[in-house]
Every structure is written in structure tokens, then in C-alpha cells.
Amino acid sequence: MKRNYYILIGLFILFLSGNVYSQDLDALLNAQIKPTVNYATASFKASRIINGHSIEQMKKKQLDFRISHRFGTLNDGAYGLYGMDRSVIHFSLEYGLTDWLMLGVGRGSLNKIYDSFAKFKLLRQSSGEKTMPVSVSYLTSIEVNSMKFDTTRIQLTPTTFAPRVNYFSSRLTYVNQLLIARKFNDNFSFQLSPTFIHRNLTKTELDKNDIFAMGFGARYKLSKRLSLNAEYFYTLNPNAKVMETRYYNSASVGIDIETGGHVFQIMLTNSQGMREGTFIPQTTDSWLKGGIHLGFNISRVFAFNQ
Amino acid sequence: MKKQLIILAILIMSVSAFGQDKFIAKNAYISFYSSTPLEDILGESNEAVTILDATKGEVVFQALMTTFHFKRALMEEHFNENYMESSKFPKAKFKGMIEGFNKDMLKAPVANIKITGQLNVHGVEKTITVPGTIGMEAGKLVATAKFKVTPEEYGIVIPSLVRDKIGKEMEITVKDNYVPFGQ
Numbered sequence: 001m002k003r004n005y006y007i008l009i010g011l012f013i014l015f016l017s018g019n020v021y022s023q024d025l026d027a028l029l030n031a032q033i034k035p036t037v038n039y040a041t042a043s044f045k046a047s048r049i050i051n052g053h054s055i056e057q058m059k060k061k062q063l064d065f066r067i068s069h070r071f072g073t074l075n076d077g078a079y080g081l082y083g084m085d086r087s088v089i090h091f092s093l094e095y096g097l098t099d100w101l102m103l104g105v106g107r108g109s110l111n112k113i114y115d116s117f118a119k120f121k122l123l124r125q126s127s128g129e130k131t132m133p134v135s136v137s138y139l140t141s142i143e144v145n146s147m148k149f150d151t152t153r154i155q156l157t158p159t160t161f162a163p164r165v166n167y168f169s170s171r172l173t174y175v176n177q178l179l180i181a182r183k184f185n186d187n188f189s190f191q192l193s194p195t196f197i198h199r200n201l202t203k204t205e206l207d208k209n210d211i212f213a214m215g216f217g218a219r220y221k222l223s224k225r226l227s228l229n230a231e232y233f234y235t236l237n238p239n240a241k242v243m244e245t246r247y248y249n250s251a252s253v254g255i256d257i258e259t260g261g262h263v264f265q266i267m268l269t270n271s272q273g274m275r276e277g278t279f280i281p282q283t284t285d286s287w288l289k290g291g292i293h294l295g296f297n298i299s300r301v302f303a304f305n306q
Numbered sequence: 307m308k309k310q311l312i313i314l315a316i317l318i319m320s321v322s323a324f325g326q327d328k329f330i331a332k333n334a335y336i337s338f339y340s341s342t343p344l345e346d347i348l349g350e351s352n353e354a355v356t357i358l359d360a361t362k363g364e365v366v367f368q369a370l371m372t373t374f375h376f377k378r379a380l381m382e383e384h385f386n387e388n389y390m391e392s393s394k395f396p397k398a399k400f401k402g403m404i405e406g407f408n409k410d411m412l413k414a415p416v417a418n419i420k421i422t423g424q425l426n427v428h429g430v431e432k433t434i435t436v437p438g439t440i441g442m443e444a445g446k447l448v449a450t451a452k453f454k455v456t457p458e459e460y461g462i463v464i465p466s467l468v469r470d471k472i473g474k475e476m477e478i479t480v481k482d483n484y485v486p487f488g489q
Contacts, residue, residue, distance in 0.1 A: 006309045006310065025366050025401075026366060026401070028328070028357055029356075030368075032355045033355055033368060033370070038393075038396075041383055041386060042387045058379070062378070062379050062380070186394075224387070225388065258384075260380075260384070260467070260471060261378075301379075303379065303380075
């Protein structure tokens with residue numbers, strides 16, 4: 001009897017140890033998995049929130065072909081088909097040289113702008129093994145206004161003129177922007193974009209050469225392929241009102257629709273320009289007066305890696 | 307007293323025997339592939355971890371979804387963001403038994419086997435039986451498996467807009483070289 005008892009206990013322990021062992025196989029496996037760094041990805045669906053740059057950029061050997069339109073203002077009324085009659089366009093090609101550096105060139109019909117930019121990834125938001133609360137990128141860009149100079153002479157008195165020398169450098173605008181973003185959860189991301197813009201030549205003496213602005217951008221995912229975006233650029237030292245031209249802060253709302261290799265962005269904005277040097281210091285339409293432009297960006301990504 | 311000692315001895319022996327019969331592969335290869343006239347999709351990971359228990363023929367696998375890489379960066383982003391929801395379901399797991407297992411299979415040349423177990427992907431667990439191979443190849447213990455799954459089985463919704471670009475079935479390929487555990 002006693003012997004059976006021992007055998008029973010023995011079997012029980014064996015059975016138990018076998019059981020413990022099979023749980024151990026999972027535990028053993030878990031112990032082999034190295035702790036990983038989880039980088040926040042896809043804080044925004046595209047490289048632009050609406051007009052301004054987002055923290056996102058092309059990965060290595062990926063090319064983004066972007067076509068953007070901004071129509072006239074809704075208050076053009078029925079005569080101008082609510083802005084449809086006057087649209088401006090911007091094309092750009094943007095390429096990921098490495099995972100942390102994207103280069104882009106573009107051409108816009110507003111002010112006949114040629115532009116080029118470089119976007120550097122400085123920090124990546126992460127959790128897990130390494131923790132970083134925000135992603136940070138630096139954007140630098142040069143815009144060339146290729147409009148003909150409006151004058152070749154300077155008026156000295158009402159009747160006397162002197163020839164004016166127009167320099168190429170007068171066409172240039174420099175943009176420096178820090179992009180600081182946090183993906184709070186799967187749906188909500190927020191970005192701050194402190195911006196410094198220098199214009200070599202301004203339209204009038206009253207316009208400022210150096211512009212400081214703070215951008216605020218956010219997106220909220222409505223579904224996996226649809227997100228609601230908003231963007232606002234607050235200019236800290238806005239241009240003074242020059243005659244009838246008043247300058248406003250740029251404010252935009254839009255939605256992103258993602259379809260595989262394409263992202264469609266449809267927006268309402270008071271800015272017709274699509275580059276920082278235009279929409280931050282030179283937005284002349286007001287939401288409150290119906291100066292709202294309908295617009296869209298289309299992004300198509302091509303992969304060139306083997 | 308004697309009996310107790312014997313039982314103890316058996317127990318110790320059995321435990322130590324377990325210790326010698328485990329094999330591990332830390333850089334196991336897992337891929338999934340779908341082909342349609344519009345687009346081929348290939349995601350590959352070389353960072354899956356698997357352990358084989360040679361006493362029972364039990365295998366366990368684990369792969370982090372973020373270790374799968376694609377040619378197109380956007381595919382990778384969509385894979386994690388839209389389909390696998392990797393922040394919610396970071397791992398794919400498999401735990402199964404090799405059917406009709408005996409230890410000699412590990413020393414013999416590569417032969418066909420069947421493995422039955424639970425595959426856990428996207429938070430959905432299904433019992434599957436998959437064909438595979440195991441055995442010695444060029445002095446290494448090699449195991450492979452190739453099988454098909456459908457995204458819908460694992461609660462992965464594919465919108466009609468991209469339905470034509472993503473195959474109805476995904477072909478999963480697994481390949482690993484086992485080495486004795488602890489070496």
C-alpha cells in the first residue's frame with residue numbers, strides 16, 4: 001500500500017515536472033527573444049500634413065512623385081465656379097537617399113517657383129529597449145522665384161529714374177524648420193514646427209526679410225485608410241498691412257485617403273501657396289471672409305530597391 | 307527510504323535528460339508570399355526564434371511582426387499599420403507537435419513530416435496541420451515547412467479597393483537550422 005503510494009507520488013511529480021517543462025518551452029523561447037526598440041511608424045500618412053512638412057519621409061530608394069493643386073477662393077462665387085477657374089499647381093519629386101535623408105525638387109506655378117529641400121531625420125520616437133518621446137527632423141529648403149523682375153529702374157523723383165540692378169540672389173527664399181512630432185496612439189499624432197524663413201528681397205520695404213513662425217499640425221485616424229488633418233502656422237512677426245494687402249496666418253483642414261501606393265490629400269485652406277516661403281508669410285486670404293481654397297495633393301510612391 | 311531515493315534519482319535524471327534534448331534556431335527564416343497579376347508581395351524575416359524539444363517532438367516558434375521586411379517601404383508600413391496591427395498584436399506564434407515523432411528523425415537525412423499545432427496570428431488562434439521536412443543536411447539539423455493561409459481566417463480585413471493586389475492565399479515558408487540548446 002505504502003509502496004503504491006510512493007509510486008503514485010513519484011508519477012504525480014513526474015507528470016507535474018513534465019507539465020512544468022512544457023510551459024518552460026514557451027518561457028525558454030520568451031527568454032531568447034531579445035528586447036527590441038519599437039519605433040513609432042506612420043505618425044502621418046504622407047510627407048506633408050497639409051501644406052507643411054510632416055515628420056514622415058521616404059525610406060531609402062523610394063521616390064515620391066507629388067502633384068498638388070490649389071484652386072481659387074470659394075468666394076469667387078458662381079462666376080468663377082467657386083475658385084475652380086484659377087488653380088495653381090505644384091509638382092515635385094522627392095527621393096529617399098538614405099532612411100534618414102530625403103531630397104526633393106519641385107516647381108510651382110504660383111510665383112513660378114523652383115524649389116529644393118533636404119529633410120534630415122534626427123530622432124525617432126521609440127519605446128521598449130530605448131525610449132524617446134518624440135521624433136525630430138530638420139528641414140531646410142531654398143525657393144527660387146523665377147518671375148520676371150517688375151522693374152529695371154528705380155524712381156528717384158517723380159520724373160527721374162536710375163537703372164536698377166537685379167540680382168539672382170534677390171529671388172531666393174530660405175526656409176529652416178524643425179519638425180517635432182509625437183504619435184500619442186495609433187490614431188492621434190501631433191506636431192510642432194518652429195520655422196525661420198529668410199527672404200533676400202521682399203515686395204515692399206514694410207515686409208520683413210526674416211519671418212519666425214510656429215506650426216501646429218495634427219492628424220486623427222478615422223479609419224485605417226482615412227484620416228482627418230489640421231494645420232495652423234502662427235506667424236510671430238507678421239508683415240504689416242501694406243495698402244490693401246493684409247497677411248493672415250495659414251490655417252487648413254483636410255483628409256488623407258490612402259489607397260495602397262497612393263495617398264490623396266484633400267483640403268480647405270486659406271493659402272494658395274504650397275511651399276513654406278509662400279504660405280507662411282504670404283497668405284492673403286481669410287477664412288472669415290470666405291477666402292478658402294479647395295485643394296488636393298496626390299502622392300505616388302515608386303520603389304527603386306532590388 | 308530506498309524507494310524515495312530511486313524516485314528522486316529518476317526525477318533528476320529525467321530533468322537532466324530534458325536539458326540535453328532541446329534544439330534552438332535564433333535566426334529562423336519566415337516569409338509570406340502572395341502573387342497576383344498586379345503585384346507580388348514578399349515579406350521576409352530572418353529573426354524568428356524557434357525551439358525544438360526532442361523528447362516529445364514539440365516545436366515552438368515566435369516572430370515579431372516588425373522584423374518582416376519588404377522591398378517597398380510602403381508595403382511594410384501598411385503590413386504593420388493596416389493589416390497585422392503590429393502595435394496591438396506584436397507577435398506571431400506557433401506551437402505544435404511533429405506527428406509520429408521519434409528521436410532518430412533528427413539524425414536521419416531530411417524527410418517529410420507533418421506538424422499539427424496552434425498558429426496564433428493577429429490575435430487569432432487556429433489549429434493547423436502543415437507539411438514540412440526535418441533531418442540532417444550537410445551536417446546540420448534543418449527543418450522547413452511550407453503552407454498556405456488566408457488573411458480572412460485570422461481576422462485580417464482586406465478592403466475591396468486593394469483586393470486585386472493581394473492574393474487570396476498567402477504562402478508561408480519556414481526554414482531554420484537547429485543547434486543544440488545552450489551552445
